[in-house]
Amino acid sequence: MDKEKRPETGGERLSAKPVGGQPCNPQPPGPEPRIGDPAAGDSLGRHPTGTEPGIVEPLIFELHCEGHNSFSPPLLDVPDVPVADLIPAHLLRTKASELPEVSEPEVVRHFTRLSSLNYHVDKGMYPLGSCTMKYNPKVNEEVAALPGFRDLHPLCPPDAAQGALRLMYLLADALCRITGMSEFCLHPAAGAHGELTGMMVVAAYHRDKGNQKDTVLIPDSAHGTNPASVNLAGYKVVEVKSGANGCLNAASLKEALGDNVAALMLTNPNTLGLFEEDVLRLAEIIHSVDGLMYLDGANMNALLGIAKPADMGFDVMHLNLHKTFSTPHGGGGPGSGPLGVAEKLRAFLPVPRIRREEGRTSKQTPKQKEKERFALDFNAPKSIGMIHSFYGNFAVMVKAYAYILSLGGEGLESVARESILNANYLKALLAPYFDVPYDKPCMHEFVLSGKRQKALGVRTLDIAKRLLDLGFHAPTVYFPLIVEEALMIEPTETETKRELDRFACAMKAIVEEVERTPDIVKQAPLTTPVGRLDEGKAARDLRLKW
Numbered sequence: 178m179d180k181e182k183r184p185e186t187g188g189e190r191l192s193a194k195p196v197g198g199q200p201c202n203p204q205p206p207g208p209e210p211r212i213g214d215p216a217a218g219d220s221l222g223r224h225p226t227g228t229e230p231g232i233v234e235p236l237i238f239e240l241h242c243e244g245h246n247s248f249s250p251p252l253l254d255v256p257d258v259p260v261a262d263l264i265p266a267h268l269l270r271t272k273a274s275e276l277p278e279v280s281e282p283e284v285v286r287h288f289t290r291l292s293s294l295n296y297h298v299d300k301g302m303y304p305l306g307s308c309t310m311k312y313n314p315k316v317n318e319e320v321a322a323l324p325g326f327r328d329l330h331p332l333c334p335p336d337a338a339q340g341a342l343r344l345m346y347l348l349a350d351a352l353c354r355i356t357g358m359s360e361f362c363l364h365p366a367a368g369a370h371g372e373l374t375g376m377m378v379v380a381a382y383h384r385d386k387g388n389q390k391d392t393v394l395i396p397d398s399a400h401g402t403n404p405a406s407v408n409l410a411g412y413k414v415v416e417v418k419s420g421a422n423g424c425l426n427a428a429s430l431k432e433a434l435g436d437n438v439a440a441l442m443l444t445n446p447n448t449l450g451l452f453e454e455d456v457l458r459l460a461e462i463i464h465s466v467d468g469l470m471y472l473d474g475a476n477m478n479a480l481l482g483i484a485k486p487a488d489m490g491f492d493v494m495h496l497n498l499h500k501t502f503s504t505p506h507g508g509g510g511p512g513s514g515p516l517g518v519a520e521k522l523r524a525f526l527p528v529p530r531i532r533r534e535e536g537r538t539s540k541q542t543p544k545q546k547e548k549e550r551f552a553l554d555f556n557a558p559k560s561i562g563m564i565h566s567f568y569g570n571f572a573v574m575v576k577a578y579a580y581i582l583s584l585g586g587e588g589l590e591s592v593a594r595e596s597i598l599n600a601n602y603l604k605a606l607l608a609p610y611f612d613v614p615y616d617k618p619c620m621h622e623f624v625l626s627g628k629r630q631k632a633l634g635v636r637t638l639d640i641a642k643r644l645l646d647l648g649f650h651a652p653t654v655y656f657p658l659i660v661e662e663a664l665m666i667e668p669t670e671t672e673t674k675r676e677l678d679r680f681a682c683a684m685k686a687i688v689e690e691v692e693r694t695p696d697i698v699k700q701a702p703l704t705t706p707v708g709r710l711d712e713g714k715a716a717r718d719l720r721l722k723w
């Protein structure tokens with residue numbers, strides 16, 4: 178056999194052609210761009226002002242160049258048989274696969290450049306208030322990717338999935354200990370899904386008792402998902418005004434109270450980053466009409482190991498595992514918003530529930546542990562039913578459990594304490610430069626107002642965009658709605674003092690620019706791959722295919 182002969186893909190060599198592409202032209206038409214020429218952009222085609230519209234990294238198909246190869250198969254050392262002799266004719270391609278021909282370095286560089294076009298939490302501080310974008314230890318990703326977890330099929334019968342069931346059971350148990358709730362259901366796929374499930378449980382409770390309720394009360398500082406979930410569950414929303422101290426008070430709650438109130442949906446710490454000081458009194462008032470206290474527990478990062486929602490009078494709550502417990506929020510990946518309930522609501526939780534059949538004490542001998550079995554229980558006549566296929570997003574649960582075990586009780590408490598310390602430190606650094614609408618100690622996040630800068634013609638949005646030029650992700654802006662020109666900053670516990678100082682420096686520099694050279698701030702970002710986008714169009718007029 179001819180040792181130099183390369184294997185072919187079929188009787189006839191298929192040459193990959195680009196989709197609508199041309200062979201590459203090493204000599205692009207027109208004058209060659211010169212370094213430093215503002216029209217040329219940099220090596221990535223980025224316009225130096227960042228205002229040039231257009232794509233900054235070509236598609237892999239556009240990089241196609243006939244003859245470029247990323248892979249050279251080894252020389253043939255078996256008999257050369259035409260592929261048509263091996264594969265039935267109806268399964269053979271009749272035309273080229275239309276894959277791009279690109280050299281290996283080009284592939285590596287293309288995807289490396291793409292991977293770093295966006296800002297992400299592994300690049301730097303991401304102080305997006307209400308999103309808890311903290312650094313998540315990589316070891317938890319590795320644990321979740323262990324083949325025993327990763328490759329487990331959701332249809333696997335319980336007898337062959339005992340490890341996974343045990344993990345879910347123990348995670349739910351840990352969440353009960355952290356929050357004081359009696360039982361957790363891990364099924365909801367996000368915080369908003371947890372809210373909806375919780376409201377369905379609230380409705381089932383009132384139906385079961387024959388209570389005539391049609392209204393849920395929500396403070397004006399609430400996250401937008403709260404009223405949406407309440408509405409979806411069939412309740413009317415009545416907004417209750419926060420007091421001058423940023424918290425809900427007994428007087429305004431009583432004004433909105435009636436026998437028709439099914440629940441109060443409260444976030445604590447609230448979205449202003451403040452602890453709801455009157456929570457015990459609020460719970461008493463709501464319980465007086467057999468209403469339920471719902472906690473939006475998405476901000477649990479600030480309470481871990483310090484305070485339990487059950488002790489504050491909450492009957493039902495959700496957590497965001499993809500904020501507090503080691504999965505990034507907003508990463509586009511799966512999330513998890515487990516729902517916890519007090520004893521009186523357990524019967525209404527979704528099915529299936531995981532039941533431990535033996536070995537109930539924590540002091541088990543290895544033999545007892547061996548006998549311990551976990552089963553799926555669908556027998557719950559008052560349950561609201563299934564709210565997710567199978568058991569929810571399992572990989573997120575594995576990460577959360579690994580995170581909880583690796584930190585332990587003391588570690589979790591230090592997460593909360595350090596997130597509070599970091600937020601108060603940063604707030605003190607920034608307070609001289611911005612309006613501080615609620616000037617008292619905050620929890621894990623705080624809200625500033627850009628009113629002073631607005632008076633000089635620069636909006637909060639401009640400040641947020643300018644931060645991108647200085648190497649930071651922007652904070653949340655224009656939320657909560659009750660603060661004019663709001664900047665909501667959540668540094669999280671994973672940032673060092675040095676990083677907080679750098680962030681404060683950047684904010685101070687922007688404030689100085691607002692005073693001296695406001696146009697720079699108004700045009701920002703100037704150094705990112707693309708400049709100001711039409712965000713409305715980007716959200717509503719999606720181009721999802723090439």
Ligand SMILES: Cc1ncc(COP(=O)(O)O)c(C=O)c1O
Pocket residue numbers: 307308367368369370400402444448473475476497506512514
């Ligand atoms: C206070 C609060 N409630 C609810 C949610 C909704 O969570 P999700 O985005 O997972 O639906 C968030 C999200 O960040 C939040 O910050």
